[in-house]
Amino acid sequence: MSMPYTAHLDNFARDSLPPREAWPELIFDLPELQYPSRLNCAVELLDKMVAGGHGERIALRTPDGACTYRQLMARANRIAHVLREDLKLVPGNRVLLRGPNNPMMAACWFAVIKAGCIAVATMPLLRAKELKPIIAKAQVATALCDVRLMEEIDRVRQECPGLKQVVVFNDGGPGSLEALLEDKPEQFANVDTALNDVALIAFTSGTTGQPKGTMHFHRDVMAMCDYFPRSILKPDANDIFCGTPPIAFTFGLGGMLCFPLRFGASVVLVEKLLPDALLKTIQDFKATVCFTAPTFWRQMAGLAKNYDLSSLKKCVSAGEALPDATRQLWKNATGIEIIDGIGATEMIHIFISHTPESVRRGATGYAIPGYRARVVDEAGQPVPAGTIGRLAVQGPTGCRYLADERQKVYVENGWNLTGDAYKMDADGYFFYQARTDDMIISAGYNIAGPEVEDALLKHPAVAECGVVGMPDEERGQIVKACVVLRPDFAPSAALVKELQDFVKNSVAPYKYPRAVEFVENLPRTETGKLQRFKLRSA
Ligand code: 3UK
DSSP, X not given: OOOOXXXXXXXXXXXXXXXXXXXXXXXXXXXXXXXXXXXXXXXXXXXXXXXXIITTSEEEEETTEEEEHHHXXXXXXXXXXXXXXXXXXXXXXXXXEEOOSSHHHHHHHHHHHHTTOEEXXXXXXXXXXXXXXXXXXXXXXXXXXXXXXXXXXXHHHHHOTTOOEEEEXXXXXXXXXXXXXXXXXXXXXXXXXXXXXXXXXXXOOOSSSSOOEEEEEHHXXXXXXXXXXXXXXXXXXXXXXXEOOOTTSHHHHIIIIIHHHHTTOEEEOOSSOOHHHHHHHHHHHTOOEEEEOHHHHHHHHHHGGGSOOTTOOEEEEOSSOOOHHHHXXXXXXXXXXXXXXXXXXXXXXXXXXXXXXXXXXXXXXXXXXXXXXXXXXXXXXXXXXXXXXXXXXXXXXXXOBSSOTTHHHHEETTEEEEEEEEEEOTTSOEEEEEEGGGOEEETTEEEOHHHHHHHHHTSTTEEEEEEEEEEETTTEXXXXXXXXXXXXXXXXXXXXXXXXXXXXXXXXXXXXXXXXXXXXXXXXXXXXXXXXXXXXXX
């Protein structure tokens, strides 16, 4: 038997894939979305757009200026020469990328892919302690790092002898990437990768244990650009994207880089965005599409009146469940129905979502065309509509952990199990309950924290909240709410009672929080997820 074609000379990634029988079943049943056996996703997103006449259009916008498709391609090509000639990289080598969302970070990502190497982008706030297992696991010998994030790389270098070369960018000094690419040609012979050569390894933002590396092929990047955007987001070349997710988070890799380029549109890259700054970005750049997490949508709803957001058309929320209370606040403030979507690093991007017109209150949406979803019991059998169980999905993308036993936990009988508890209605809409290990069991009742949170968020005193189960001798667990108050409200026993009664009046009374604690803020990850384990241990 002949080996299937690969452009990789370094076969580390291929050799670290899970055995074929441990992969999820993959479905490619949309006739319009078939990809050729040779595919380089950077070539599809850059070179082909330039060849197709988009070269002089703007690809990236920043507060300091803009960059066309042709300029971005030229920059990526020169960096690819540096990778090949100065750093002596061969196809299949992993390259660690560290940077906030900015044009050099974007160009580096494309350069790595053009050179047939594998992009391992890391979240900007990661410390040496968190980078170390990533570098070891993905066997990374080369890093490209924004000058402002060098400190942790310098620290980790001393402990990772395998990390042999580090090149700094956005620096300009001698030896920097800018200096090295100066005399490189603007053309580059792109590596002719196979559609199932690994293009990137994305590490999960997991809270416990060793980080898991998910491996995605060139084909998966194209599927990410074609499935959710084509059927739900429906952007066009005049759209201007903006938002907060880092390129290192696959939510951001799609929304802040690959989706806009796939459609000939542009994206505003801003390095550090707080709710006010994101609103100002929308106003100043006349952005039309915005990607961010639920906590941002909620905070921005309260500030929206101070900005001209008339350019904005489409809003995407992902990362954690979008409470209906937040959806309504944003709609009242702007008239826009947020597009909610559940995605996962293992799946690369969103697989259940809805268009603004087909929203159903309280639901994440339906399986987007090309994906299948169902709710299963402990044994993996589908449960009837209306029953809570475990979410299982299949589609053109799926989980392939880099050398990790936990592949068996995520993939069962060919289905991806995301770890979320869901309920499906008779029309195929999926209603998020909680992470399966976050379900609260109190006096024999199953209670989903996010449902109680949504009830609390409808009270005018509540800015943000997190609801968890706390150990209790009598009931096993009790429902506890950690509440951040809006500026005009002060903690009091009377307010505790008022919030408890408020919840009892909107959901089944046994779900009300027996304990309420007022806190200054809630612990969140860089991706906007509430860290419930921290609330439980507090
Ligand atoms: C949770 C949601 C309810 C859910 C991601 C869009 O979040 C992303 O990837 P992660 O690997 O986390 C996956 C988990 O996050 N989640 C995400 N979105 C929603 N829960 N409603 C939602 N809309 O528990 C899921 O299993 O960090 C999101 C695109 C790409 C991504 N990587």
